[in-house]
Amino acid sequence: MAWAGEADSERVRVFGELLAECHRDLFGFIYSMVQHHSDAEDVYQQVALVLWRKFDDFELGTNFAAWATKVAHLTARDFIRSRRRNAVAFSDEVLEAIASTYNPGKSWRSDDTSDALSTCLGKLPAKDRKLVEQCYSPGRDYGRIAQQHGRSVGAIYQAISRVRKSLYYCVKRTLAQEAY
Structure with a gap:
C-alpha cells in the first residue's frame, strides 16, 4: 500500500496493530525453528x-500473518545457516517441514506442543534421552559428549539429528491425534 499523504503515525499504528495480532504465533513459529x-x-x-x-509493499486487506511468517521462515533459515558450523541445527528438510505445517490462522498452543514433546521424550530409548539431555544442557561440550560415548563429534551430530527428526515426527503425530 502506498502511504503517501497519510500521516506516518497512522502507518506506525497500523503496522503495530498487525504485528501485535500475530506476535505470539510468529514468535512460536520462529522458536520452533531456532530452538x-x-x-x-x-x-x-x-x-x-x-x-x-517492507511494509510499504504489504497490501492492506491481505493476510499479514502469512506474509510475516514467510519473512520469519526465510530469516530464521538464514540465521540457522549462519550458525550451523558451530552448533547442532535442523536440516533444511526439517525446517521446510516445520514451515509447511505451520498455519498462521491457527492459534499456537505451546502447552500442547510441550506436552507432546514430553510424551515423545518419554518414549525414547534411554541412551537417546541421555544424548538429548547432554546436547541441550547449559555449557554443553560436544567434544566431551563424543568422548563419553566413544564416538566422533560428527557421529554425535548425526545421532542427535536422527533423534530430533524422530521427536519432530512423534510430536506431529501426537498433536494430530489430539486434534481429533
Whole structure:
C-alpha cells in the first residue's frame, strides 16, 4: 500500500496493530525453528525490522500473518545457516517441514506442543534421552559428549539429528491425534 499523504503515525499504528495480532504465533513459529529462546528473540527482532522496512509493499486487506511468517521462515533459515558450523541445527528438510505445517490462522498452543514433546521424550530409548539431555544442557561440550560415548563429534551430530527428526515426527503425530 502506498502511504503517501497519510500521516506516518497512522502507518506506525497500523503496522503495530498487525504485528501485535500475530506476535505470539510468529514468535512460536520462529522458536520452533531456532530452538533457543534468546535466538528466537534475536530472529524476531530481525523479522520485525524487515517487515517494517517492507511494509510499504504489504497490501492492506491481505493476510499479514502469512506474509510475516514467510519473512520469519526465510530469516530464521538464514540465521540457522549462519550458525550451523558451530552448533547442532535442523536440516533444511526439517525446517521446510516445520514451515509447511505451520498455519498462521491457527492459534499456537505451546502447552500442547510441550506436552507432546514430553510424551515423545518419554518414549525414547534411554541412551537417546541421555544424548538429548547432554546436547541441550547449559555449557554443553560436544567434544566431551563424543568422548563419553566413544564416538566422533560428527557421529554425535548425526545421532542427535536422527533423534530430533524422530521427536519432530512423534510430536506431529501426537498433536494430530489430539486434534481429533
